[in-house]
Amino acid sequence: MDLTKYFENPKFVKKMKNVGKAALVLVVFLDLFSPRHPEHIHVESDKWVGFYAFFGFIACYIFIVVSKKILGRIWLYKSEDYYD
Amino acid sequence: MINEIPPAFIYIIGALAIPFLKGALKKAWLVAIPIVAFINLLYIKKGVDIDTTVVKFTATFLDQQLIFGRIDKLSVGFAFIFILASLISIIYALHIKDDAHHISAYLYVGGALGVVFAGDFLTLFLFWELMAVGSAFLVWFRRNKMAIEAGFRYILIHTLGGLILLAGIMLLYNETGSMAFNAIDPDSKAFYLIIIGLMINAAVPPLHAWLPDAYPQATVPGAIFMSAFTTKTAVYVLVRGFAGTEFLVWLGTIMMIYGLVYAVLENDIRRLLSYHIISQVGYMVAAIGIGTDLGLNGAVAHAFTNILYKALLFMAAGAILHMTAKSKLTELGGLYRTMPITMILYMIGGLSISGFPLFAGFVSKAMIVSAAGVDHRSIIMLVLLFGSAGTFLSVGLKLPFFAFFGKDSGLRPKEPPKNMLVAMAITAFCCIAIGVYPAVLYDILPFDVPYHPYTYEHIVWTMQILLFTGVTFFYMLKTAAPKGYLSLDTDWFYRKGIKIFLWFAFKPVRKTNDFIDDADVNVIEKQTMNVATKAKWFDIAVVDGIVNGVAWANRLIAWLSHQIDIYIVDGLINSAATLVNINSGFWRKLQTGSVQSYALIMLAGVILILGGLIIFI
Numbered sequence: 001m002d003l004t005k006y007f008e009n010p011k012f013v014k015k016m017k018n019v020g021k022a023a024l025v026l027v028v029f030l031d032l033f034s035p036r037h038p039e040h041i042h043v044e045s046d047k048w049v050g051f052y053a054f055f056g057f058i059a060c061y062i063f064i065v066v067s068k069k070i071l072g073r074i075w076l077y078k079s080e081d082y083y084d
Numbered sequence: 085m086i087n088e089i090p091p092a093f094i095y096i097i098g099a100l101a102i103p104f105l106k107g108a109l110k111k112a113w114l115v116a117i118p119i120v121a122f123i124n125l126l127y128i129k130k131g132v133d134i135d136t137t138v139v140k141f142t143a144t145f146l147d148q149q150l151i152f153g154r155i156d157k158l159s160v161g162f163a164f165i166f167i168l169a170s171l172i173s174i175i176y177a178l179h180i181k182d183d184a185h186h187i188s189a190y191l192y193v194g195g196a197l198g199v200v201f202a203g204d205f206l207t208l209f210l211f212w213e214l215m216a217v218g219s220a221f222l223v224w225f226r227r228n229k230m231a232i233e234a235g236f237r238y239i240l241i242h243t244l245g246g247l248i249l250l251a252g253i254m255l256l257y258n259e260t261g262s263m264a265f266n267a268i269d270p271d272s273k274a275f276y277l278i279i280i281g282l283m284i285n286a287a288v289p290p291l292h293a294w295l296p297d298a299y300p301q302a303t304v305p306g307a308i309f310m311s312a313f314t315t316k317t318a319v320y321v322l323v324r325g326f327a328g329t330e331f332l333v334w335l336g337t338i339m340m341i342y343g344l345v346y347a348v349l350e351n352d353i354r355r356l357l358s359y360h361i362i363s364q365v366g367y368m369v370a371a372i373g374i375g376t377d378l379g380l381n382g383a384v385a386h387a388f389t390n391i392l393y394k395a396l397l398f399m400a401a402g403a404i405l406h407m408t409a410k411s412k413l414t415e416l417g418g419l420y421r422t423m424p425i426t427m428i429l430y431m432i433g434g435l436s437i438s439g440f441p442l443f444a445g446f447v448s449k450a451m452i453v454s455a456a457g458v459d460h461r462s463i464i465m466l467v468l469l470f471g472s473a474g475t476f477l478s479v480g481l482k483l484p485f486f487a488f489f490g491k492d493s494g495l496r497p498k499e500p501p502k503n504m505l506v507a508m509a510i511t512a513f514c515c516i517a518i519g520v521y522p523a524v525l526y527d528i529l530p531f532d533v534p535y536h537p538y539t540y541e542h543i544v545w546t547m548q549i550l551l552f553t554g555v556t557f558f559y560m561l562k563t564a565a566p567k568g569y570l571s572l573d574t575d576w577f578y579r580k581g582i583k584i585f586l587w588f589a590f591k592p593v594r595k596t597n598d599f600i601d602d603a604d605v606n607v608i609e610k611q612t613m614n615v616a617t618k619a620k621w622f623d624i625a626v627v628d629g630i631v632n633g634v635a636w637a638n639r640l641i642a643w644l645s646h647q648i649d650i651y652i653v654d655g656l657i658n659s660a661a662t663l664v665n666i667n668s669g670f671w672r673k674l675q676t677g678s679v680q681s682y683a684l685i686m687l688a689g690v691i692l693i694l695g696g697l698i699i700f701i
Contacts (some may be wrong), residue, residue, distance in 0.1 A: 001424045007489070024555065027547045032543035042457030042465055046541075052469075056549035059473035059555035064564050065349035076349060077569040083579050 095194035151203025175565030176507035192218030221305030249281025288317035294573035328375025340366025345476035382451030396433035407497035418492035
């Protein structure tokens with residue numbers, strides 16, 4: 001199996017990026033039709049269209065910033081031979 | 085053909101026969117053991133009503149009834165998944181020539197199955213310890229300095245955990261008079277000791293550091309075995325003994341986030357996946373804390389799917405390590421060129437753990453999130469969803485991007501050996517099968533709760549979280565990139581902290597100790613000599629001085645008294661005698677012996693007296 005012919009082809013990569021962008025739009029669009037039955041709603045935010053898109057975006061941002069930029073940089077990161 | 089025996093013994097007896105076999109026969113034997121255990125389990129299950137608890141295989145030891153076969157839906161379900169995991173793992177390990185590696189792996193699996201079927205705590209404890217020992221060897225067999233040291237830390241922590249568990253069991257026996265392994269009374273003192281012992285094996289922070297310390301140091305196939313059994317047997321015992329313990333909800337949720345934070349920081353691929361074990365077990369622990377039927381079903385389902393996709397991820401990461409001898413993301417990159425099959429199989433695991441629809445993680449994680457929602461725990465539910473983003477970030481995006489794509493490392497490894505690929509392919513198939521047809525999983529869950537993961541909104545919302553996590557990742561690629569650092573964790577306390585402790589032990593404490601050890605010289609001999617020297621000086625200077633002084637004083641007094649005797653006393657006596665002599669010589673002349681003289685003297689006396697009277701009157 002040789003995947004280089006795909007991933008080293010700029011056209012294919014560009015097409016993949018477009019597919020990705022289309023998917024982002026699609027999942028938010030499809031949320032308009034979510035049934036939102038009251039017995040399946042546990043949180044107020046479940047009623048807002050596209051809330052979980054925003055939620056995922058922010059969650060990932062918080063993970064990267066809090067881990068790497070805050071905890072890692074000021075406290076947890078040590079050189080690799082720290083315990084030797 | 086196969087008589088019913090506890091499945092644990094099939095592994096233990098089977099392991100002991102391994103050194104007597106050679107070549108293809110040995111490989112056939114290794115693969116046959118899980119298959120025989122599987123058939124045996126079907127026989128055991130066939131004879132009993134699975135919805136009630138049936139007790140089999142009992143023995144008496146020290147007046148205690150040991151129960152090797154408590155058969156119900158929960159134990160049988162775990163046994164199925166453990167046997168499947170051992171089959172996958174042993175296929176992955178078939179190229180290993182070291183008999184001892186296979187033996188310790190199967191003793192470890194035997195221990196896990198023994199725990200699952202144990203009906204009393206004494207039996208449970210025996211198999212618990214067998215697991216600890218078997219798995220420690222899987223670390224040591226890597227046979228380098230780091231692995232040997234990590235293995236020792238691992239076995240020490242698990243020995244400690246085992247002892248705490250044993251103390252809890254003894255206390256329980258003392259309180260209730262029974263060793264039966266059932267739900268434990270939360271008001272009993274044994275409750276806390278037992279749960280701490282279990283939390284060490286379930287890797288609940290801050291008792292978790294053994295896991296990301298030891299697993300990345302284990303042998304490549306050893307880590308597959310370890311990823312499946314230790315934490316999940318702890319989950320099993322928690323489900324049975326501690327369902328509905330409120331603080332587990334919070335501990336599990338914290339644990340889930342904790343693992344994710346460290347996974348974002350991590351550079352070593354197998355350590356990154358180890359932190360994800362902690363994170364995934366966090367979901368299960370939280371679900372056990374929720375304790376509803378749906379929650380417990382979710383915990384068990386998640387344990388099952390987690391064993392599969394975590395094994396798959398560890399197998400793919402192990403394949404990279406096996407073929408390149410490298411495990412740091414900063415040293416890898418561009419591997420998709422020569423390891424495309426490994427990459428695809430890894431991604432199936434990655435999509436499963438992230439909970440993409442049609443993959444195994446989706447159908448089990450959804451149960452736990454729903455259980456939190458149905459139980460009106462909105463914050464917990466949102467935090468669990470928050471965790472989905474972190475899981476996809478590290479396992480689904482960061483690791484594959486920087487290992488298989490990213491900057492080209494120039495490494496051109498081949499695909500791993502066939503047995504490894506076969507094991508990975510079987511696991512990947514199971515992950516997709518469960519995702520597509522969740523009934524195979526739901527049928528073996530302990531409680532009868534209908535659940536439908538594939539609702540419209542659930543699919544859409546999950547895809548929103550995951551895809552937009554991807555947006556942030558590519559947007560922050562530079563910050564998210566792995567860095568060549570090590571992250572501090574609570575193992576600091578016994579790796580660095582111990583050095584501070586040792587400094588204390590070697591410097592002040594040891595000095596005092598040496599001083600005390602040399603007490604006969606320092607205290608007794610030296611001080612006695614000191615005292616003796618002082619006493620001698622005291623003797624010479626003071627005692628002798630006093631004695632001599634007294635003697636001299638005596639002599640002086642004697643001399644003085646002698647002088648007084650001679651001059652004063654004798655003088656007085658002599659002078660008195662002389663005076664008497666002189667006096668008597670004078671008065672002798674008065675003694676004439678004639679009456680006329682005496683009469684004259686008397687007359688003179690009378691006249692003197694009368695004259696005196698006349699003068700005075």
